[in-house]
Amino acid sequence: MALWGGIEAGGTKFVCAVGTGPDDIRAMERIPTTTPEATIGEALAFFQAQRRQLGPLSALGIASFGPVELHPESPKYGFITSTAKPGWRDTDMLGAFRRALDIPVGFDTDVNGAALGEYHWGAAQGLDTFIYLTVGTGIGGGGLINGRLMHGMLHPEMGHFRLPRDPRTDPFPGGCPFHGDCFEGLASGPAMEKRWGQRAESLPAEHPAWALEAHYIALALSSYICTVSPQRIILGGGVMAQRHLFPLVHAGVRQVLNDYIQAPALTEHIASYIVPPTLGERAGVLGALALARAT
Amino acid sequence: MALWGGIEAGGTKFVCAVGTGPDDIRAMERIPTTTPEATIGEALAFFQAQRRQLGPLSALGIASFGPVELHPESPKYGFITSTAKPGWRDTDMLGAFRRALDIPVGFDTDVNGAALGEYHWGAAQGLDTFIYLTVGTGIGGGGLINGRLMHGMLHPEMGHFRLPRDPRTDPFPGGCPFHGDCFEGLASGPAMEKRWGQRAESLPAEHPAWALEAHYIALALSSYICTVSPQRIILGGGVMAQRHLFPLVHAGVRQVLNDYIQAPALTEHIASYIVPPTLGERAGVLGALALARAT
Ligand SMILES: Nc1ncnc2c1ncn2[C@@H]1O[C@H](COP(=O)(O)OP(=O)(O)O)[C@@H](O)[C@H]1O
Ligand SMILES: Nc1ncnc2c1ncn2[C@@H]1O[C@H](COP(=O)(O)OP(=O)(O)O)[C@@H](O)[C@H]1O
Ligand SMILES: [Zn+2]
Ligand SMILES: [Zn+2]
Numbered sequence: 001m002a003l004w005g006g007i008e009a010g011g012t013k014f015v016c017a018v019g020t021g022p023d024d025i026r027a028m029e030r031i032p033t034t035t036p037e038a039t040i041g042e043a044l045a046f047f048q049a050q051r052r053q054l055g056p057l058s059a060l061g062i063a064s065f066g067p068v069e070l071h072p073e074s075p076k077y078g079f080i081t082s083t084a085k086p087g088w089r090d091t092d093m094l095g096a097f098r099r100a101l102d103i104p105v106g107f108d109t110d111v112n113g114a115a116l117g118e119y120h121w122g123a124a125q126g127l128d129t130f131i132y133l134t135v136g137t138g139i140g141g142g143g144l145i146n147g148r149l150m151h152g153m154l155h156p157e158m159g160h161f162r163l164p165r166d167p168r169t170d171p172f173p174g175g176c177p178f179h180g181d182c183f184e185g186l187a188s189g190p191a192m193e194k195r196w197g198q199r200a201e202s203l204p205a206e207h208p209a210w211a212l213e214a215h216y217i218a219l220a221l222s223s224y225i226c227t228v229s230p231q232r233i234i235l236g237g238g239v240m241a242q243r244h245l246f247p248l249v250h251a252g253v254r255q256v257l258n259d260y261i262q263a264p265a266l267t268e269h270i271a272s273y274i275v276p277p278t279l280g281e282r283a284g285v286l287g288a289l290a291l292a293r294a295t
Numbered sequence: 296m297a298l299w300g301g302i303e304a305g306g307t308k309f310v311c312a313v314g315t316g317p318d319d320i321r322a323m324e325r326i327p328t329t330t331p332e333a334t335i336g337e338a339l340a341f342f343q344a345q346r347r348q349l350g351p352l353s354a355l356g357i358a359s360f361g362p363v364e365l366h367p368e369s370p371k372y373g374f375i376t377s378t379a380k381p382g383w384r385d386t387d388m389l390g391a392f393r394r395a396l397d398i399p400v401g402f403d404t405d406v407n408g409a410a411l412g413e414y415h416w417g418a419a420q421g422l423d424t425f426i427y428l429t430v431g432t433g434i435g436g437g438g439l440i441n442g443r444l445m446h447g448m449l450h451p452e453m454g455h456f457r458l459p460r461d462p463r464t465d466p467f468p469g470g471c472p473f474h475g476d477c478f479e480g481l482a483s484g485p486a487m488e489k490r491w492g493q494r495a496e497s498l499p500a501e502h503p504a505w506a507l508e509a510h511y512i513a514l515a516l517s518s519y520i521c522t523v524s525p526q527r528i529i530l531g532g533g534v535m536a537q538r539h540l541f542p543l544v545h546a547g548v549r550q551v552l553n554d555y556i557q558a559p560a561l562t563e564h565i566a567s568y569i570v571p572p573t574l575g576e577r578a579g580v581l582g583a584l585a586l587a588r589a590t
Contacts, residue, residue: 164459226454
């Protein structure tokens with residue numbers, strides 16, 4: 001069976017793996033994200049070592065932080081483009097790995113990668129239109145529509161539109177440097193930390209932070225539901241590790257939509273409509289393997 | 296050349312046509328929407344008369360008001376389902392025409408029809424991911440994503456998500472019976488009429504109504520842009536007949552997104568990114584012909 005390589009390229013670490021799926025990860029390594037030269041160099045060293053040990057790789061997949069260029073016809077295809085991360089602007093990710101490893105390389109956003117992993121092996125099996133949203137340091141979304149990964153003009157930026165905010169109940173003005181109180185500005189992990197003065201993971205389950213967090217997530221999901229009518233929504237990322245958020249989000253979406261859209265998924269079965277990722281922690285790197293597989 | 300039939304099935308009128316495209320409409324008729332029996336009966340009589348005169352039709356397309364059932368595997372495929380319009384709940388549109396005319400029938404939402412028309416003959420030629428939004432009696436949206444019409448769980452309901460509203464500058468609580476101040480509740484033609492006490496078409500161009508209307512449209516479009524990253528957005532419907540809204544919407548979207556998404560379409564070329572439909576008044580019925588063509 002063909003062996004693939006995968007890289008979940010994140011702003012704090014690159015997770016590299018070789019294998020064929022969730023039950024068959026042959027090797028895995030975490031590399032801190034420093035400079036492109038050092039980080040890409042270490043990742044290359046990992047794959048070259050694995051090739052010597054495990055045999056040839058038929059393809060590599062890269063699920064990358066962004067913004068990234070996804071149009072194959074662009075001269076910057078496979079680049080990280082206008083990122084604020086120091087040193088990484090205009091980095092030719094795909095090219096670096098393709099030249100050094102001389103194998104086909106699949107390339108997409110981190111969230112599209114995670115979505116593809118959930119599609120092959122997780123919570124989105126058999127669906128052709130669904131959204132994968134991550135609520136962590138940032139908020140980002142991807143998914144499949146009509147059976148293909150979401151691209152369009154660039155790629156979705158699902159954390160950066162405006163939600164209603166009532167300054168009487170939430171005076172925190174939001175933390176997005178571009179938009180203030182966009183979804184990410186209100187509901188990312190760092191936004192929670194700024195609003196409440198402590199890290200999200202240290203807020204107890206009965207803290208009012210969680211009802212407000214669920215409210216914003218419900219507003220955002222309602223907007224995605226009205227816009228693309230997904231068959232399911234998968235919610236991952238550090239903040240969603242708080243599983244008690246899920247029932248709050250279910251109730252919130254029902255309240256916001258108010259039974260306007262008559263679909264059993266939204267009325268009777270919302271607990272299986274808005275779900276955690278099945279692949280958990282490894283969704284990212286398995287997504288990268290799925291990108292390799294699709295190449 | 297094959298001749299198609301098309302029906303733009305609206306809540307106030309059915310527009311029926313026979314032809315092959317915008318430059319070749321052989322016959323057209325407007326039928327008031329009364330009961331399903333009477334309205335469908337008249338439409339059938341029109342197509343039967345045209346067949347006798349112009350020759351056989353190779354397919355019919357129906358672009359319908361909704362909600363509609365679009366899953367071919369559903370027993371209610373081709374039905375108008377849970378509409379509030381008296382008498383029309385659970386109407387088998389597709390079945391009625393297929394049985395009587397005995398030709399293939401394509402069926403979709405009115406806005407997906409209009410989008411397909413613009414794709415073949417109008418403002419969306421050559422694009423694979425774009426949105427068509429109508430701002431009229433209601434607000435609805437459709438479009439193509441990855442080259443195929445937007446369906447998903449049901450179909451988009453792009454007018455019914457929440458936007459930020461500042462009650463100090465806009466005390467009107469919104470007119471949607473389900474959501475109050477959703478996009479449609481704030482910005483449809485009837486919402487403008489309720490807010491300002493006169494029909495939208497009678498408000499002069501310098502009235503503050505238009506800046507507020509453009510603001511809400513800009514917020515909604517920004518949300519679609521972040522969610523699906525369309526390559527273009529086409530804005531139709533009665534309210535958008537006010538062409539002076541377009542520059543206001545362009546400026547509003549730029550202000551809301553604040554150059555976060557670095558795409559020339561959003562920065563330099565926004566006037567060709569958010570555009571009126573090319574097919575104008577006839578977008579609906581031409582869309583229905585396009586649905587027939589795609590069948
Ligand atoms: N168990 C947890 N509960 C709540 N918040 C968490 C938890 N773990 C991490 N977070 C928050 O999530 C953010 C990190 O997100 P994460 O998805 O883990 O990483 P990243 O987005 O950087 O890839 C931080 O703001 C952190 O406070
Ligand atoms: N020229 C115009 N300028 C502003 N508003 C208009 C204009 N024409 C129609 N409208 C408004 O648009 C709504 C009707 O929308 P329209 O798209 O024409 O029909 P429908 O949505 O019923 O198919 C009404 O609320 C009307 O006030
Ligand atoms: Zn933002
Ligand atoms: Zn509504």
